[in-house]
Amino acid sequence: MERKNKLKPGGLLVFILTAGVFGIINTEMGVIGILPLIAETFHVTVPEAGWTVSIFALVVALSAPVMPLLFSGVNRKKVMLLAVGLFTLSNVISMLTDNFTVLLIARAVPAFLHPVYVSMAFTVAAASAGKGNESKAVARVFIGVSAGMVLGVPVTSYVASEFSYTMGMLFFTAVNALVFVATIFFVPSMPVREKLSYGTQLGVLKKNETWYSVLAVTLINGALFGFFSYMSDFLGSVTGASYNVISILLLVYGLANIIGNMIAGKRLALNPVRSMMSLPFTLLFFYICLFILGAWLPVMAVIVLFLGILAGYGQNTMQYMITHAAPEAPDFANGLYLLSANLGTTAGAVACGIFITFFGTRYSVFGSLMFLAVSIVFVALRIRAARPEKQMEAEAVPR
Incomplete structure (x- = not known):
């Protein structure tokens, strides 16, 4: 989209988008740390309280390829306000209700706009950057994703445990409300001047490149989050780490994601082909090291650090892989990325869980391998x- 005052990758628009993504991911993931408190507050079991997480993820997976497509022609600012406004309202309802069914509905409804906002954030960030800076701008938005996952659970857990469930929900509400106000006052109107037809956007599904990208992302993300789902168990039962040490290592993993985001933005701008090809090989190396040396805590601390960096690096690289396979339909392509990532997360967790069931926790890494x-x-x-x-252009960029 052409604008007279193009923003730099670190500009205000990208910052607001990053904060908005943080608020949305924070709303999605933050409740993980307060499931026992939700169970106590609403007089349900902890597994039942877990539906506050599951229903959100299920809606995101189902709506990821569809909703960005439907909203692809709507003014970007209006989309931002609709999504963040709905998240704010749903958090207010979650904060005030004492009915568990109402809570689940309040969690499910805004989840439909999760892929709309996140995919649009990637698209707008890339479009607002100058030529050659697109990957760096997208990497900054990914920092919001990483921060939401890293900070959402511990901050919400702390606030809720120190005060109450209501105050935990208030934290979600406040973050989204601040982004809503910032969007009103600091984001200009961004109409879509040339709306792509649905047929044109769906046409990217005819390309082999698109399907190879979708399958590659599903598998790589499955490897990343398949093992990550059981990392705490691995660190406890195989490495023999204490609960406090595990908490520290998980925080290190999350913070390392942010480092990986920043590295990826630079590397993708230099040589995207090498970045894509090196990702699965590098992950293979560290997972093999993890399986062989997982019993030694100092070594595991280093491996966890590098896996965290690779997770952040990988998210940027996988998003690039899909969106640059279908540049003519960026919103739909970002929706496909979110769909692939969610499918991979689910499939990876199942595969690694099967290895645990039959062979033990140490062998969970085999699912990722x-x-x-x-x-x-x-x-x-x-x-x-x-x-x-495209290959010539990518390979011709100096390293």
Whole structure:
């Protein structure tokens, strides 16, 4: 979208988008740390309270490829206000209700706009940056994703445990409300001047490059989050770390995500082909080291640090992989990225869980290794299927 006052990658618009993504991811993930308190507050079991997480994730997975497509022609500022406003309202309802069914509805409804806002944030951030800076701008938005996952759980857990469930919900409300106000006053109107037809956007599904990207992202994200789902168990039962040490290592992993985001923005701008191809191989190396050396805490601390960096680096790289396979439909492509990431997370957790069931916690990493081995094939096919001019352009950029 053409604008007279283009914003730099670190500009105010990208900052507001990053804060908005943080608020939305924080709302999604933050309740994980207060499930026992939700169970106590609403007089349900902890597994039942877990539906506050599951229903949100399920709605996101179902709506990811559809909702960004439907909103692709709507003024970007209006989309931002609608999404963040709905999240704010739903958090107010979650804060005030004493009915568990109402709570679940309040969690499910805004989740439909989660992929709309996040995919739009990636698209707008890239469009607002100058040529060659798109990856850096998107990487800054990914910092909001990482921060939401890193800070959402511990901050909400602390606030709720020190005060009350209501105050925990108030934290969600305040973050989204601040972004809503900032959007009103500091974000200009951003109409979509040339709306793409649904047929044009869906046409990217005819490209082999798109499907190779979707499969590669599903597998790589499955490898990342498959093992991450059981990392606490691995650190406790295999490494023998105490609860406090595990908490510290998980925080290190999360903070390292942010470092990975910043590295990816620079590396993708220099040589995207090498970044895409090196990701699964590097992950393979560290997962093998983890399986062999997982019993030694000092070594595991280093491995967790690097896995955290690779997780942040990988999210940026995977988003690039899909959106640059379908540049003619950026909103729909970002929706496909969110769909692939969520499917991968689910499939990876199931695969690693099966290895735990039959062989023990140490072997959970085999699920990730299996996913990565197959992903290498689809990454290679995706690069090969790219248009020759895109390959030449990517490989010609000086390192």
